[in-house]
Amino acid sequence: MRTRSTATIAIAAVLALGLAGCASDSMDSGTTAASPAAATSQEAARRDLTGEWEQTGAAGEGNASIQSATIVDDTITVYWINDGEKALYWAGTAELPESAEGSFTFDSENDTSKTDTALLASSDNTKTFTFEGETLSYEVSALGTTWTAELQQTSSTPAAAPAADEPSTSDVAVTIGGASFSEDYEGAPVIVVDFEFTNGSEETTNFMTSTQPQAFQGGVELDSYAYVEDIDSSATMTDLKPGASISVQVPFTLRDESPVMVEVSELFSLDGALLDSQEFDVTQ
8 A cells, every 4th residue: 555654755755866042031129110112122132933944954865855934924834845846844833932032942733734635744743943043943854864954034025825726737637436335355344436547647657656545534544455356456557648548446445434535646746735535425
């Protein structure tokens, strides 16, 4: 079964080719209140990280990609950058300490609604960012290597976020036609999902090496190694010339009777955008 981590390693290989103290002022009962000028000066000392950031150091051994980040509205979004292409690495909160002066750190909580479908995104629940000496740093792990990414601010104006309804630039088209229910050779319940695959690229390709079909129950991925009679498993490996289409069936072993969410994306997509998704009721 091609899992999300497998696809992540595959794409990362392709890419390879090409804040912590907080100051606190205290006043005793005999001290007069700060003057308006002093208050203004203290406010100005608080650091605003809003804007665009770009990596300045090395990206880790064997990795030619660098990272960039956008901070806006208490959120931080980090991308892999390679030959002008962007791929999501992190999306999360960016709530700075109340007294963000000098050096400080903040913990960002992962926005899984964005990262779960991005093949190169981190699966960590939280990530610690440090701001020190005009540099924003954090740990990155990829290709079996962990290093510290160091970013410098390039602009105080955040770039516009990509449009949510931006059309897919995929070279293949896949639709989910429906599903049926059967048993594997051991008698375990199986859902058989029908896919319609069209090669829209300029080269010969097939369903298996171009797409990543997945099924989930309760958010947990189902096994797709099931062997079911009367299914032509070879269809997933049948090569298609540009413009040709083929019907493919993929079986997934059911875990229980909860609804099944089926998703399919392009295997080598940088943004992890879904080509199609559909939910099926197992009890019907």
